[in-house]
Amino acid sequence: xxxxxxxxxxxxxxxxxxxxxxxxxxxxxxxxxxxxxxxxxxxxxxxxxxxxxxxxxxxxxxxxxxxxxxxxxxxxxxxxxxxxxxxxxxxxxxxxxxxxxxxxxxxxxxxxxxxxxxxxxxxxxxxxxxxxxxxxxxxxxxxxxxxxxxxxxxxxxxxxxxxxxxxxxxxx
Amino acid sequence: xxxxxxxxxxxxxxxxxxxxxxxxxxxxxxxxxxxxxxxxxxxxxxxxxxxxxxxxxxxxxxxxxxxxxxxxxxxxxxxxxxxxxxxxxxxxxxxxxxxxxxxxxxxxxxxxxxxxxxxxxxxxxxxxxxxxxxxxxxxxxxxxxxxxxxxxxxxxxxxxxxxxxxxxxxxxxxxxxxxxxxxxxxxxxxxxxxxxxxxxxxxx
Numbered sequence: 001x002x003x004x005x006x007x008x009x010x011x012x013x014x015x016x017x018x019x020x021x022x023x024x025x026x027x028x029x030x031x032x033x034x035x036x037x038x039x040x041x042x043x044x045x046x047x048x049x050x051x052x053x054x055x056x057x058x059x060x061x062x063x064x065x066x067x068x069x070x071x072x073x074x075x076x077x078x079x080x081x082x083x084x085x086x087x088x089x090x091x092x093x094x095x096x097x098x099x100x101x102x103x104x105x106x107x108x109x110x111x112x113x114x115x116x117x118x119x120x121x122x123x124x125x126x127x128x129x130x131x132x133x134x135x136x137x138x139x140x141x142x143x144x145x146x147x148x149x150x151x152x153x154x155x156x157x158x159x160x161x162x163x164x165x166x167x168x169x170x171x172x
Numbered sequence: 173x174x175x176x177x178x179x180x181x182x183x184x185x186x187x188x189x190x191x192x193x194x195x196x197x198x199x200x201x202x203x204x205x206x207x208x209x210x211x212x213x214x215x216x217x218x219x220x221x222x223x224x225x226x227x228x229x230x231x232x233x234x235x236x237x238x239x240x241x242x243x244x245x246x247x248x249x250x251x252x253x254x255x256x257x258x259x260x261x262x263x264x265x266x267x268x269x270x271x272x273x274x275x276x277x278x279x280x281x282x283x284x285x286x287x288x289x290x291x292x293x294x295x296x297x298x299x300x301x302x303x304x305x306x307x308x309x310x311x312x313x314x315x316x317x318x319x320x321x322x323x324x325x326x327x328x329x330x331x332x333x334x335x336x337x338x339x340x341x342x343x344x345x346x347x348x349x350x351x352x353x354x355x356x357x358x359x360x361x362x363x364x365x366x367x368x369x370x371x372x373x374x375x376x
Contacts, residue, residue, distance in 0.1 A: 006238050009235070009241070010238075013235045014232075017235075018228075018229050018230065021228070021229070021230040022225075022228050027230035027231055027233075030230055031230075035236060035241060035244075038238075039241050039244045039245045039248065040245075042241060042242055042244075042245030042246075043245045043248050043249050043252075101227055102227050102228060105224045105225070105228055106228060108224070109225075109228065120221070120225070123186065124221075124222065124225045128187075128188065129186065129188030140188070141183075143183070143188065144179040144180065144182045144186070144188055145179040145182075147179075147182050147183075147186065148179045148182040148214075151182075151218060152217065154221055154224060155217060155220055155221060155224070158224055
């Protein structure tokens, strides 16, 4: 079992970090969370470790996002500013420098609904349709439909932003 | 002719269909140029999505050694077991305290314990030899001066009478208790009835 987990760790650690990074937008935090996921997997010894690892990663990322919103709200209260609405934009204290293209893709991804985004990221992390269905509660047949919609929306949103950027550059 | 829906083509390209479904789609694609064009468009969309998402990757770093994670996990399991053990101890202590408290409320100062109601009364322990006896058996003082200085115990018959009465009462009580215990432990056989013939008045 431990050897299986070690193989899984070698094969999916990068994918788990990437999956988490696209949710918390902080490379170091994503790595910390990924290590936490595998430590928990070693302690719990799940039967289906691959699906389990991504499910726990998604839960940890959700908790992290909630904590970030709480921190942000607390800071806003301390400053005396009006409470900022929680958004899916990158954390303010993100230390990673994004280039322009990366930021535009990130914005395009944020235009998707949480479910579409989740399924797209799980698919990109290498999960199969049944694994995605088990994690999200969708029927296996509905995964293809959701993925088709999410891909189309992501590409459309990115194309719109690129067009807007080009128009702004032409004006200035 | 029914064309293949887009979501099925997505699932086909993602290898999310069963073998029989794949065979069915492939046989249709072989004879339908429209669906082939749709499939190519979906394949391009799929590749584009992958390319866009690949830009959202964190800087590549070496993952930590698996052994360090294993050590962390072992430490965590150990801590969890220790906490569970402490919780069990605390729960046992609380249960014991609760039992003791409930027992003390059941047997309050104004109540008789269940055991006292059920069990026969225990005989009182014999009273320790009174100091008066030892005083009385003390040998007389060897010297007259010391004898004069030592106060002679004065025991009047009036003071001894209640003690004797108490002793007699105690002995009587102990006898009755002993008899009761014997009756409980070894009940006397029921008196046998004499045969009817014997009770009949003798003829003649």
